[in-house]
Every structure is written in C-alpha cells, then in structure tokens.
Amino acid sequence: MTxxxxxxxxxxxxxLRYLTDRAVQARHGTAFPWGTFTVNVAGCLxxxxxxxxVTAGAASxxxxxxxxxxLCGALTTYSTFSYETLRLAEGGARFQAAANALGSVVxxxxxxxxxxxxxxxxxx
Numbered sequence: 690m691t692x693x694x695x696x697x698x699x700x701x702x703x704x705l706r707y708l709t710d711r712a713v714q715a716r717h718g719t720a721f722p723w724g725t726f727t728v729n730v731a732g733c734l735x736x737x738x739x740x741x742x743v744t745a746g747a748a749s750x751x752x753x754x755x756x757x758x759x760l761c762g763a764l765t766t767y768s769t770f771s772y773e774t775l776r777l778a779e780g781g782a783r784f785q786a787a788a789n790a791l792g793s794v795v796x797x798x799x800x801x802x803x804x805x806x807x808x809x810x811x812x813x
Contacts, residue, residue, distance in 0.1 A: 698759015737804020
C-alpha cells in the first residue's frame with residue numbers, strides 16, 4: 690500500500706511540475722529559471738503545511754506518503770535547480786546563478802516555515 694500511495698502522488702506531481710514550469714517560464718522572457726524556482730518553493734510550502742498537519746494529528750501518515758513523498762517528491766527538483774544554476778554561471782550570468790542558489794534556499798526554507806506555522810495555527 691505504501692508504494693502505491695507514493696506512486697500515485699508521483700504520477701500527479703511529475704506532470705504538475707512540468708506544466709507549472711512551462712507556464713511560469715513562458716510568462717517570463719528571461720534566462721532565470723522562474724518555473725523551477727516556483728515549483729520548488731511551492732513544494733516546500735506544501736510539505737511544511739503537510740508536516741505540520743501530520744504533527745498536529747490533522748493528517749494521516751498515508752496523506753504524508755501520498756502528498757509529501759509522492760506529490761512533493763515529484764513536484765520539486767533539486768537536479769534541475771542545480772543544472773539551471775550551473776548553466777547560468779557558465780553562460781556568464783553569475784549574479785543570476787548566485788541569486789537563484791541563495792533565493793531558492795531562503796525562499797524554500799521560508800515557505801516550509803510558513804507551512805508548518807500555518808498548520809500549527811490551524812490545527813495546533
């Protein structure tokens with residue numbers, strides 16, 4: 690049952706990542722990887738909210754497998770973030786590469802914190 694929950698979450702998360710990335714990137718005519726940035730921060734927020742909900746007893750461990758491991762695991766992408774950051778740096782856009790690296794870490798941690806705090810406010 691565990692693997693099935695992860696599989697189903699991943700089946701939703703992977704296409705959602707691709708479609709969100711393309712939609713966001715199409716709205717920005719820059720080399721900065723806004724699509725990847727968006728899916729990674731959104732995944733951190735969802736995972737923070739979910740983790741807080743599980744901790745407060747408002748969500749089950751099954752929900753954590755489906756949405757946390759499956760959906761968020763497929764939605765977020767460290768490898769694409771790394772590749773795109775490296776590509777920016779190699780292309781001479783070192784400021785954008787540094788901004789992507791620092792901004793992704795700060796925004797991701799901030800989103801996770803907001804998610805956990807939001808869950809605690811709602812269900813804590």
